[in-house]
Amino acid sequence: MLEIRKMNLEDFDQIKKSLETDFDNFWSPSVLEMSLKYEDSFYLVAILDNEIVGFAGYRVILDTADIENIVVKKSFRNKNIGTKLFEALIESIENSKIKIINLEVNQENTVAIKLYKNFGFKEQGIRKNYYKNHTNALLMQKNL
Numbered sequence: 001m002l003e004i005r006k007m008n009l010e011d012f013d014q015i016k017k018s019l020e021t022d023f024d025n026f027w028s029p030s031v032l033e034m035s036l037k038y039e040d041s042f043y044l045v046a047i048l049d050n051e052i053v054g055f056a057g058y059r060v061i062l063d064t065a066d067i068e069n070i071v072v073k074k075s076f077r078n079k080n081i082g083t084k085l086f087e088a089l090i091e092s093i094e095n096s097k098i099k100i101i102n103l104e105v106n107q108e109n110t111v112a113i114k115l116y117k118n119f120g121f122k123e124q125g126i127r128k129n130y131y132k133n134h135t136n137a138l139l140m141q142k143n144l
């Protein structure tokens, strides 16, 4: 059964060596490690049979939450884990005083965009040439 709980630094230690090969499309391991230490960040981890299969987190800025990351282990994608993880993350935000959730996603990342739209995120604008490979970022927002 899929377990979803708060992510801690021991979880990070467990996956740090495999982050770049088994997960992808997130910042560097050191940035993730730093995020886990910030008091205004909140991360969840998804665990299946003792294996970490995904994580997701946001950072609070005043009354908004910025989604920083949602990543499912490559071999576990398209099995609803991202949906469950995101659902739990949004629930934790809804239980706080936060009013707006922001995120940015590569305009070519159709799966992530589908996931966000499923949770009621709306397109807010585009940042051209935002990523290293000159692809655009799509800015999305959900009001609570």
Ligand SMILES: CC(C)(COP(=O)(O)OP(=O)(O)OC[C@H]1O[C@@H](n2cnc3c(N)ncnc32)[C@H](O)[C@@H]1OP(=O)(O)O)[C@@H](O)C(=O)NCCC(=O)NCCS
Binding pocket: 024, 025, 026, 069, 070, 071, 072, 073, 076, 077, 078, 079, 080, 081, 082, 083, 084, 104, 105, 106, 109, 111, 112, 114, 115, 118
């Ligand atoms: C984005 C990501 C977290 C989604 O996690 P996931 O567990 O694979 O997603 P789910 O299985 O919950 O599927 C979410 C939706 O996308 C659809 N989907 C998933 N994989 C798909 C695929 N390969 N092709 C088409 N649709 C797909 C699902 O059908 C579902 O939509 P539905 O509920 O309307 O049917 C995952 O693909 C990932 O880790 N990607 C790399 C990291 C990344 O890009 N993160 C986003 C950064 S902003």
